[in-house]
Amino acid sequence: MKTPQQHPNPVIRYTLFIIGWISFVLGMIGLLLPVVPTTPFLLLSAACFLRSSPRFYVWLTEHRWWGRYIRYYLDGQGIPRRVKFLIIGMLWITILTSALLIVKIHWLSVMMICAAAVISIYIAKQPEPKLDTD
Structure with missing residues (x-):
């Protein structure tokens, strides 16, 4: 630090x-x-x-x-695995809820889902701390 x-x-x-x-x-x-x-x-x-x-x-x-x-x-050191799952899970729940139920513009929904996919890949590729006691 x-x-x-x-x-x-x-x-x-x-x-x-x-x-x-x-x-x-x-x-x-x-x-x-x-x-x-x-x-x-x-x-x-x-x-x-x-x-x-x-x-x-x-x-x-x-x-x-x-x-x-x-x-x-x-x-x-990155992001602990448990936190990665939590972040990606919440991201997809909120994006899919918004894109499929709230947003009525098709291209905007597709863009939101694409952004969520890119963010998910970025988070998944982050290293994990050696001593993850979560």
């Missing part, structure tokens, strides 16, 4: 801090709304806090619920 180091320029530091909190809030919204992704926003938040607020970076990466998964990804 990288060592947090504040950016020397205060304008950039405060901008990163604000972006970090906005992405964190969007990530939390993603926990409630299946259409909004959680992980990319939490990773962006961690990246912003890495250069703007060491305190919040440590808080985010050491959090009891999602800190371990952020650390796995940032350290290049």
Whole structure:
């Protein structure tokens, strides 16, 4: 895991801090709304806090619920198998529900399903941590 180091320029530091909190809030919204992704926003938040607020970076990466998964990804260890199945399962449930029951534009439904397929392949190809105790 990288060592947090504040950016020397205060304008950039405060901008990163604000972006970090906005992405964190969007990530939390993603926990409630299946259409909004959680992980990319939490990773962006961690990246912003890495250069703007060491305190919040440590808080985010050491959090009891999602800190371990952020650390796995940032350290290049990947995603635990159980989490991969959960992510891909929820992705397909929400995409198929939306594409087949809600969206009435055929080409848009096809695009949604194609995007889900690409995302599923990306997630499946991610490495798995050596010691997966989930």
